[in-house]
Amino acid sequence: MISRDEALNIILQETPLGNVEEKYILDSLSRVLSEDIYSKDNLPPFSKSAMDGYAIKSEETAEALREAPIEFNITGIIKAGDFFEGELQKGEAIRIMTGAPLPKGADAVIQFEKVKIEGISLFVYDKVKADRNVIKRGEEINSGDLALAKGTVIRPFEIGLLASLGYSKIPVYRTPTVALIITGDELINIEEELYPGKIRNSNEYTLISLLKNAGLKPISFGLVKDNKNLIREKIEEALKVSDIVVTSGGASKGDYDFVEDVLVELGADIKFNSVAIKPGKPLTFAVVKDKLFFSLPGNPLAAINTFQEFIIPACDKFMGKKRCTDILPVILKDDYNFKKGKRMYIYVNIQKVNGVYYGYRIGWQSSSGLASVTEANGVVIVPEEKSCVKSGEILNGYFIFS
């Protein structure tokens, strides 16, 4: 049995960075850039008006006064999308719309609301400074500038910027293909009525939804009977089509033995088969034919906990992503006792009152069922060396699935 930190280190050590693929920007949400992206243009590509108003030469307003306005001749209009070929002359003003290019010769825009119009005459009552209401060419970014650095996670901001720079495709790290295999003679399909000795195959659904929740598309091989040959067949198939194979044992020791037997037959390098955490101790991690292999405990909450703690970080690393869970100080509202030596994950309902996070006990926490854990919105972590925690203690915690 190794510690959670050792286990995670071993897993990350063995996890490769995924290959690079070109993706259409709208399909790259949450992916990670594999190269620096440079701007090929100046943005904005021209100095433009930030307001609806009149483009003028600012120096001409130097003496403008409420009692003695400066008069300009309105000689034209520039709409957004237009381009004015000529040059603004002394004494002239051009009506200009927000986003429209500033005409040559002009260096400021005065808003509609601040002027008076009489026929084609414009009266300006206040001094206008140079660059007033002008967004200058290249103010956002210049041609040749770094727009997005390698390693950037693509969010709506980045997609907008890439579109404005003319990038419709970008190089990103591939997502891992994760194959699921569920074993256990006690399992029946979820549509079936229960009969003696049987429970429904819920883990397949839980694991698929955990992968979906992480933006990944799993390949599920469904339910396999507790038969060594069948299990070996499925594992070999899964290894061929995926980067990561995840099995969920039935709950029995015998099931697990089959998976380990198969791993040995396939020449797997079994890194560990037990981690000092609860829920989730019986976790096996191996490298088989250059693929990552996880055998998860069959108990539903143990499967979820190990999945979140170990498989998500492996998937993140494959995609070039850094995790950024916001760890919060959570005050426990209940006492808990347990054997020391394992890192405990207490699933709780976190409520924030006056800026302080409190963690409330959920109904009945057992790794064998999920009914109570549906009340949880977070987890608090109890370090390995503790055998009890009391109401009022502050522990590290975080929100989950939010």
Next chain:
Amino acid sequence: MISRDEALNIILQETPLGNVEEKYILDSLSRVLSEDIYSKDNLPPFSKSAMDGYAIKSEETAEALREAPIEFNITGIIKAGDFFEGELQKGEAIRIMTGAPLPKGADAVIQFEKVKIEGISLFVYDKVKADRNVIKRGEEINSGDLALAKGTVIRPFEIGLLASLGYSKIPVYRTPTVALIITGDELINIEEELYPGKIRNSNEYTLISLLKNAGLKPISFGLVKDNKNLIREKIEEALKVSDIVVTSGGASKGDYDFVEDVLVELGADIKFNSVAIKPGKPLTFAVVKDKLFFSLPGNPLAAINTFQEFIIPACDKFMGKKRCTDILPVILKDDYNFKKGKRMYIYVNIQKVNGVYYGYRIGWQSSSGLASVTEANGVVIVPEEKSCVKSGEILNGYFIFS
């Protein structure tokens, strides 16, 4: 111009709750249950062993001592998935696997590690309490119990529970169909080279990715020229196929006029056309033919800000979802000045040091570009009554897109 709170209230007032649809559980992730779900079974459906060990009658171990173990006859084995028809007799023990049903007559399981085996004899050295290592029938949930309440957001926990209860389909609120229309003569397709007066149509991509990010699938009508008839045609088409229509104006006043003209022609109830926020003041909200209509500002960050502040909450309400942004105290690291009277959204880079959140200025914040905002991972809110904020001030903030 109305306040942000008034604007949001008006929008939510007008937003209906979506209809109910039946969804396959794996397609219901992040949806909201529209009915209470009751258990039709006891879970577990039978008392079962939590360990690999031996099923016994606990009372027989009452006198067990290290020096004087109690001997049992091992009479069989029960694997997970099996069902034992007989009844355990006095003096008998049955080998039992984790998850296997406890045989009739037994009330406890003693682990492998705690016993000694000689042939078919089992020796127990310690008193075993009743119910030891037994997960009792119905311990997780009983037939007829409420499993998930109406209004529950479906997460992997809930999907696992539903699967274990035999629900493959559940009733959830529908997601809104959101139609996008982008207007502006200054816009060209993102693959095109820039030419005088033109910028690329980035807002369509930004808005589609904001919707995707919220788990929604938009219908995009793409780019429409600044022509009243064309705009009217597209808006009418969009109203037919969607619940919410979103237009992104070109940046010019003229564009916006066309949209407002069309709204008036269509008999729209225009609720407001300006909100006291920055970025995002020129936001129009209307109800047209029972559909919600938002005309967003054309400036990229203003479009994002209004989308997150107003359209996401409307979509959430439609789906029956309650928002739960974790509002954090963020200490500003820079000074900012602005005109008072608007709620300011300062996009910042939030860094947490020793449990304290600090908000750092990003390069160049303007609602007309997204280059700097790619450095932001959060927002801080400056209340309407302030005209400046200083480094060291604590403001409400939150993480975005994380």
